[in-house]
Amino acid sequence: MTHERPVLASTRAELADVLAKRPGERVGFVPTMGALHGGHASLMAAARHEVDDGPLVVSVFVNPMQFAPGEDLDRYPRTLDDDVAVCAREGVDVVFAPSVDEVYPGGEPMVSIDPGPLAETLEGRTRPGHFRGVLTVVAKLFGLVRPDVAVFGQKDYQQLVLIRRMAADLCQGVEVVGAPTLRETDGLAMSSRNRFLDPEQRLQAVALNRTLRAAADEAPHGVDAALDAARGELRESLGVDLDYLEITLPDLSPVPADAPPGTEGRALIAAKVGTTRLIDNLPLTIGRP
Secondary structure: OOOOOOEEEOOHHHHHHHHHOOOOOOOEEEEEOOOOOHHHHHHHHHHHHHHOOOOEEEEEOOOHHHOOOOOOOOOOOOOHHHHHHHHHHOOOOEEEOOOHHHHOOOOOOOOOOOOOHHHHOOHHHHOOOHHHHHHHHHHHHHHHHOOOEEEEEOOOHHHHHHHHHHHHHOOOOOEEEEEOOOEOOOOOEOOHHHHHOOHHHHHHHOHHHHHHHHHHHHHHHOHHHHHHHHHHHHHOOOOEEEEEEEEEOOOOOEOOOOOOOOEEEEEEEEEEEOOEEEEEEEEEEEOOO
């Protein structure tokens, strides 16, 4: 089956020109850093469902502002030709693939987004400044694309919560949709960084999902039971260097001691397998001990 190639826009002017040709239609948007895989394709499918025949824009931009010194900015895969092919298969209309200078003319912006105290937890503890970079670039992309709906994956759950908060607090007029995490057949969450894992590390990485599932299975017996089960799973797992393992409410606030049975929560994990840092999360239902 042949697929029409999306319009490739590399400048703000080109993006504005192609969108101006479809006025009044509902615009869908999926921001990515490229190295697209099945998980990204599922986000595009979700966005297409939201906007029907309206224009669907996918951005491909490795955002330097969200990488700290010593992180894998230079190592992050850049596969634009393959990315455009993925977008074509998913019926994307426009691929916006700007240069760093196009997104940040004159260098890092003097005005940026303060992500607030939530950005200091979980990923923010390990990666200070990360969410300032994420929210700043997403705000810029929202301003350039002017989408009605933007779709983000639940795998980057803290990012999703913060982007929803930003869109609401700053009245950006964008509906932010969180799409379910797509997984490999053995449960590993799809990620562009999985390609850095050698065969042994790839097998070890499945421990993140097993750990979360152990927590979810025991969550009806309370948070402590869930964490104990998860830690027990980790103790049996080789090659996994844990950063954090936490259970929170869906808005990432702490689970109160008096939370009633049936309270919805989220289990979140980050760990290094070899030199590759992976994250994952699962919803769970919390009961009483």
